[in-house]
Amino acid sequence: MNTEGLHSLFLEKRSISTDSRKIEENTIFFALKGENFNGNTFARQALEKGASYAVIDEAEYKTSDRILLVDDVLTALQQLANFHRKHLGIPILSLTGSNGKTTTKELINSVLSRKFKTTATLGNLNNHIGVPLTLLSMDKTTEFGIVEMGANHQKEIEFLCGIAEPNYGCITNFGKAHLEGFGGVEGVIRGKSELYDHLINENGFVFYNNDDPIQSEKLKDISRKFGFDHRGQADVHISLLSADPFVKLEVRDEIIESHLIGSYNYNNIALAVCIGTYFDIPLPEIKAAIESYTPQNNRSQIINKNSNKIILDAYNANPSSMNAALENFSGLSGTKKTALLGDMFELGSSAAEEHQKIAEMAEKLENTEVFLVGVNFFDTNTSLRKFKSYEELRDFMKDRVPDNSTILIKGSRGMALERILDIL
The missing domain is CATH 3.40.1190.10 (Mur-like, catalytic domain)
Known part of the structure; x- marks a missing residue:
């Protein structure tokens, strides 16, 4: 199946799926591969769930005329998208x-x-x-x-x-x-x-x-x-x-x-x-x-909970965004503040240095109680309270929830610090 032919089918169906668990009627299923799965094995299942066609790249799974064989499914998806972009x-x-x-x-x-x-x-x-x-x-x-x-x-x-x-x-x-x-x-x-x-x-x-x-x-x-x-x-x-x-x-x-x-x-x-x-x-x-735009999905959200104002910025973090968040936090009005800071990921050999810099910056925050969470922050040289894992932070805070405080929650996606909202 070439790209032009695949595009003709797409214009008829108008729906793409890459997840066999979320098949909608008349969709085209693209059997992508990952480290722990092979989408080709789900092609037949996708048709049974209502997909009109399934696109695969392993010939042994072509058991129907509605299963379309290409050289590489991911490449086919990308080429189809480019063809459609030019078509529009x-x-x-x-x-x-x-x-x-x-x-x-x-x-x-x-x-x-x-x-x-x-x-x-x-x-x-x-x-x-x-x-x-x-x-x-x-x-x-x-x-x-x-x-x-x-x-x-x-x-x-x-x-x-x-x-x-x-x-x-x-x-x-x-x-x-x-x-x-x-x-x-x-x-x-x-x-x-x-x-x-x-x-x-x-x-x-x-x-x-x-x-x-x-x-x-x-x-x-x-x-x-x-x-x-x-x-x-x-x-x-x-x-x-x-x-x-x-x-x-x-x-x-x-x-x-x-x-x-x-x-x-x-x-x-x-x-x-x-x-x-x-x-x-x-x-x-x-x-x-x-x-009219209101932030969602853990990005710069303001949440008023009990007596606290929570700044939830836990979707992701890196040294630049963490630095900016702390600078802004230091300038906010209010005499009582709490900062919950989680590890920053994908820093490679710079991880120790960058986490130490953030810890030193956090030490200088006035009227602020700071909690550092994660293995990288745990290894920093600081007087701030540190926790090796989210679970340790959670257990510590259960009976120590701040009140009348402005609370910043910031960390990389893998830390999922928004979980602490259940405690706060």
Whole structure:
């Protein structure tokens, strides 16, 4: 089965599944492989559950005319997504960055949907499987596509750009994320900049933060760009007015009051405002789009529970985002604070040094009781209270729940620190 033939079937069915446990009627099941499973073995089961077709890459499992054999299922999915992207011919904006990708994507989608029928990445499905699924979720009613791209090693963004072929793009920031895979901060910058390279080579258009010296330097000789800053030197002048606790900013005498905490979210909001401005969306509409967005999924959520105000930012963490979160936390009003900080993953040989830096920064927080959780934080040299595991923290806090406190919960996804909400 070639890509064009597969696309014809897809246009009839309009639904893709990669999980045989979640089959819907008339879907096309792609039998992907993982470290611990072989999707080919579930092809027959998928048909029995209602799938119209199953795509496999091992001939022994082709037991029906509705089981389609290809050389490699993952490659077939990616090629189908690229074929569909070309078939639609719509403008697509891709974004990447070390921190804030998903929040920024949601903000951009909220703004652009005021003018266009948009389709955006669902959640953080931003990898070599998620990007194809995002593209295949678009149809003839989609006027503008928004595709988030994640990466933890070199050439990954380049590969995803080859699938999505974005016309527009932006990078939220360059930070200390996935240092192990990228090979340090310089590797992060090179890896994320692959989006810039694609857009420049393909005559695409870049949106950027002119306050970021890395971005402004990389794009200084590029003409097809549109940026923002707080100094009045870029295309859009956006001022941060406050971040205690929610970000408030000003654009052309219009005040925008968001539901996002932390000055670090200024850049994410400003990027969405900048993009909306370029596409001639009226400022009142941009304001309404930003102000209607409420964070979810453990990302900068404010939760009022009993007498406490909880800042739940436990979806993920790296040294850059942890540093930003603590800086913001230190500036919040209130005389009683508690910080629960979990290990940061994928730091490789930098793990010990980066966890020690965060511990030392946390020691300087005023009016704040700090708890460090995880094997990396447990190995730091600090006077702060440390716990080797979440379970140890949980058992300790059962009878020691803070009251009348502002509580920050921050850690990598693998730590799942949001579990402590049951105790709080």
